[in-house]
Amino acid sequence: MAEVVEVLVPGGKATAGPPLGPALGPLGINVKAVVDEINKQTATFNGMQVPVKVVVDEKKAFTVTVGIPPTTALIKKEVKIEKGSPEPNMQIVGDLPIEAAVRIARMKQNDMLSYDLRNAVKEVVGTCVSMGVNVDGKRPKEALAAIDAGEYDKVLAE
Template sequence: MAEVVEVLVPGGKATAGPPLGPSLGPLGINVKAVVDEINKKTATFNGMQVPVKIEVDAKKNFTISVGIPPTTALIKKEANIEKGSAEPNVKVAGNLPFEAAVRIANMKLEGMLSYELKTAVREVVGTCVSMGVTVDGKRAKDVLADIAAGKYDSVLVK
C-alpha cells in the first residue's frame, strides 16, 4: 500500500528540513532525491507556495505530483506585489491586468467550483476584491458587475 505525503513547499526552494524531512524520513526513501525532484518540478513557481503530493510505494519508489499554487499567490505574482491590502476597500495593493485574471482562471479551472471560464474569472476577480487589487485599473467589484453584464463575453464565452 502506498504512503502519501501532501505538503506546501516554496517553489523551486524546497529543503530536507520541515515539512518534508520529518514527513519523508520515516518512509525510508532518499529525501535528497525527492527534494531535488520537487525543486525541478516547481522551479516555474519560484517564490510561491506550491502544493505537492508525494506517493511512496512498498518498494520505496516515489512519484511526485505538483498542484497549482493558491489563487492569491498567482494574483500576487501577476500583480507584482508582496501581499494584499490590509484595508481592501480603502487601500489598493496593486493592479491585475484582465488578461492575467483569465490566465489564472484557466490554470485553476480544473480545481475550481466553476465549470465555465466566465465564472472562473469571476472567482479570480472576487479574490482580487478581498485582496484590495484592482483589475485593469478599475475596482474589482466594478469588473465583477461588468462581467455579469456581459461586457467581457467576447473574451470569456466561446
C-alpha cells in the same frame, strides 16, 4: 500500502527541513532525491507556495505530483506584490489586467467550483476583493458587474 505526503513548498526552493524532511524521513526513502525532484518540477513557480503530493509505494519508489499554486499566489505574481492589502476596501495595492485574470482562471479551472470560464474568472476577481487588488482599473465588484454585463465577452471567448 502506499504512503502519501501532501505539503506546501516554496517553488524551486524546497529543502529537507520541515515540512518535507520530518514527513518523508520515517518512510525510509532518499529525502534528497525527493527534494531534488520537487525543486526540478516547481522551478517555474519560483517565489510561490506550491502544493506537492509525494506518493511512496511499498518498494520505496516515489512519485511527485505538483499542483497549481493558490489563486492568491498567482495574483500576487501577476501584480508583482509581496502581499495583499492590510485594508482591502481602503488601500489598493495593485491592478490585475482582465487577461491575467482569465489566464489564472484557466490554470485553476480544474480546482474551482465553476463549470465555465466566465464563472472561474469571477472567482479570481472575487479573490481580488479580499486582497485589495483592482481588476482592469476597476474595483473588483465593478469588474464583476462588467463581466455580468458582457463587457469582457471578447476576452473570455479567446
